[in-house]
Amino acid sequence: MSTAERVVFEHVTKRYAGTGAGNSGAVEDLSLEIPAGKVCVLVGPSGCGKTTSLKMVNRLIEPTSGRILIGDTDVAKQDVIELRRGIGYVIQQVGLFPHQTVGENVATVPRLLGWDESRRRARAQELLELVGLDPATYADRYPAALSGGERQRVGVARALAADPPVLLMDEPFGAVDPIVRERLQNELLDLQERLAKTILFVTHDIDEAIKMGDLVAVLQVGGHLAQFGTPDEILANPASDFVARFVGADRGLKRLALARVDALQLMPPVTATTGDDAAEAHRRALADPFPYLLLLDPMRRPIGWIAPRDLPAGGVLDESLATAMSPFLRRRTTLKDALAMLVEAEVQAGIVVDGRGAAIGLVTAEMIFEWARESRPPDPAGAAQGAR
Ligand SMILES: Nc1ncnc2c1ncn2[C@@H]1O[C@H](COP(=O)(O)OP(=O)(O)O)[C@@H](O)[C@H]1O
Ligand SMILES: [Mg+2]
Incomplete structure (x- = not known):
């Protein structure tokens, strides 16, 4: 696999021609x-x-001024055919050739590169597998026999054929229905984990931007860059009223969807194990601000909560005392999902369990709110001063 290359816009x-009477252009500095x-x-x-x-970037349009680099090379100084072979391009209306099979479509660039037939077929098969289409089923079909989602996968496979270091995607999933769209987004993220290309991805949908981007550039009409940062930076500290409106009033909730339980300092529960002395457990439970006792089995897997009023003054603890349960969370659970579970929960504390199901700590709604207040990244403009 080729290495990826950085992409730099410099005062572009x-x-x-003909837009406005000298007023703002399509892209401004x-x-x-x-x-x-x-x-x-x-x-x-x-x-x-x-x-x-x-x-x-691929010079379908030439800038009026400024320059664009891929790696350290100014794209304007490169042969345009060479340049485009190093850049995969995926658009909304995929633009597959209708009279060519899926396999031939995918092998378009290898054919231009003069690869022989068997090498082209092998590459097409490999790429179809990569995007989750069984080559035996799809390679010899024609585009008309594909669903919108399948066509989009073929478009991605074709863009990757020459193993380009840079991929441009212009609203690639804009024309498919929401369920297929979500699947394609997830597939692209999985693919990117393995390929690590430099991807410029265009969308008008802020949720898609937050989900897909390591970095997000928010543009404003006139081609002004309103903000450039990680999704979390943009949600936590929108740089202007425009960005704040564009990301939406629910930006706090959107941030929770990006953060995971492992970002929290977990609260240690008061625990006891079946067979423990009840009086001693009672004392410990009442000494804690959260007086419920979490009963565990000998493998430290939660059995349930014992309410303070149900704790016997003597004897030993057994399973019948644990009458309430709360949701189980993993370290990878998003804070948004955790909060959604807590809203429905009988006991207002999610139990974080490890891979073997053993309890490792608690999460409360208050802890999640606290995280939202305290974890804002530093705001260079100071715009969030006094927001609390
Ligand atoms: N070929 C063109 N000739 C003149 N104006 C154009 C052309 N292409 C785009 N524009 C104008 O440039 C601006 C930016 O367009 P575009 O880059 O397509 O925006 P977006 O992809 O964000 O919707 C718009 O005002 C659009 O009307
Ligand atoms: Mg557009």
């Missing part, structure tokens, strides 16, 4: 650097210059 401006192997999502309302920005 594009004014289309755009500067950003996308590190090699990262996904950068360009997001913003319709007409804010996303497609124009993307097409300047």
